[in-house]
Amino acid sequence: MEAFKVNHKHFIIYKPYGYLSQFISNANKQRNKKFLGELYNFPENAMAIGRLDEKSEGLLLITTDGKMSDFVNSQKVEKEYYAQVDGDISTKVIEQLKLGVKIGFNGTKYKTKPCKVFKLSDIPDLPKRSKKIRDGRHGPTSWISITLNEGKFRQVRKMTSAVGFPTLRLVRIRVGNINLGAMQVGDVIEVDEFF
Incomplete structure (x- = not known):
């Protein structure tokens, strides 16, 4: 049968x-x-x-x-995000993110695993968001790519805040090869x- x-x-x-x-x-x-x-x-x-x-x-x-x-x-499948962060992010801060930073998770401090991070040279071509993001009059912003093999709750936002560059917009652009x-x-x- x-x-x-x-x-x-x-x-x-x-x-x-x-x-x-x-x-x-x-x-x-x-x-x-x-x-x-x-x-x-x-x-x-x-x-x-x-x-x-x-x-x-x-x-x-x-x-x-x-x-x-x-x-x-x-942790077998990579997830890539584009994050627009508040401020002009430096190479030094990008290196910190790559190596892992301490974030709060379930009431304790957790060090994120090493990941891939780089600053985007151009603003990504993404659909306009339904809710307006603050404009350039409030200071510069940067776009970065972060690729993780883990996914703690609000991890990317917590990571960029931990290094002093809060996330203004977060878009997941890839899961594995999709x-x-x-x-x-x-x-x-x-x-x-x-x-």
Whole structure:
């Protein structure tokens, strides 16, 4: 007798700013929040692989396959972010970020693992964000790329704050070999597989 085969569903989405990386409200206090289910009619057992906080945007993978979720959330799959930070970030600070910095996590100090970081020479060509970011009258900003193999809660934001350059905008542009590419905010693409 042939084993029962589950046909899992997989989606690549461009999570908009202001949305939570979940499908339904689990508390009354979140009544005015926006959820992923407003973007597309996802299957009932769909889950976000890794999360982007409400103020972050960009590439988010959705699946019905728990094993796939575990694999991507393991430290085997790189996640790359573009972060617009407050101030003109220096090479010295970039080196600090690469080596790892101490951030607060679950009430204790945690040193982030070494990662790839570089300053972008040009402003990335990203869709305009729904909520305006402060303009140049408030001082310079810089764009950096950070590629992590870990994903602590709000890690990129905590890392840039720890070195004195708070994140103003955060966009995940890559998970493994899947890129945001030309996707627009709110786009949902169903795919046969991720990797």
